[in-house]
Amino acid sequence: xxxxxxxxxxxxxxxxxxxxxxxxxxxxxxxxxxxxxxxxxxxxxxxxxxxxxxxxxxxxxxxxxxxxxxxxxxxxxxxxxxxxxxxxxxxxxxxxxxxxxxxxxxxxxxxxxxxxxx
Numbered sequence: 590x591x592x593x594x595x596x597x598x599x600x601x602x603x604x605x606x607x608x609x610x611x612x613x614x615x616x617x618x619x620x621x622x623x624x625x626x627x628x629x630x631x632x633x634x635x636x637x638x639x640x641x642x643x644x645x646x647x648x649x650x651x652x653x654x655x656x657x658x659x660x661x662x663x664x665x666x667x668x669x670x671x672x673x674x675x676x677x678x679x680x681x682x683x684x685x686x687x688x689x690x691x692x693x694x695x696x697x698x699x700x701x702x703x704x705x706x707x
Contacts, residue, residue, distance in 0.1 A: 623675065624666045627651055631674040635664055640673075 627633070631643045633653060641653030644661060652663045 623672050624669050626675065627666070627669065627672060631672050633669055633673060634671045635668045636670045637668065638670075639664075 627643060627646050629643055629646060632640070633643055633651075634640050635653075639653070639655060639662065641655040641662070643651055644654045645652040649666055650663055651666060651669070652661050654661050
């Protein structure tokens with residue numbers, strides 16, 4: 590009876606780790622990488638919902654320009670919610686890769702059709 594209790598505890602801890610702790614650490618790491626990759630010209634959104642273009646990046650702070658009036662606001666890097674420029678770039682890259690795969694599949698189908706016709 591004691592052995593089954595120990596096994597159940599180990600299983601519960603393992604499930605807790607893989608379902609809760611590990612994904613949270615992964616999200617934190619991705620957010621940190623996003624903040625470190627911030628550069629001038631990126632369109633960003635802060636956790637407060639302020640949208641703007643990055644005009645200056647420092648070690649732990651960044652400055653965004655929020656409108657055509659050239660209003661500039663300085664934020665701590667932890668206040669960054671999303672980097673819209675990076676998201677758009679990732680979407681474009683995924684779209685290009687998908688188009689390349691589609692071309693490769695079409696080329697293989699055409700090649701097979703040519704072999705059958707011979």
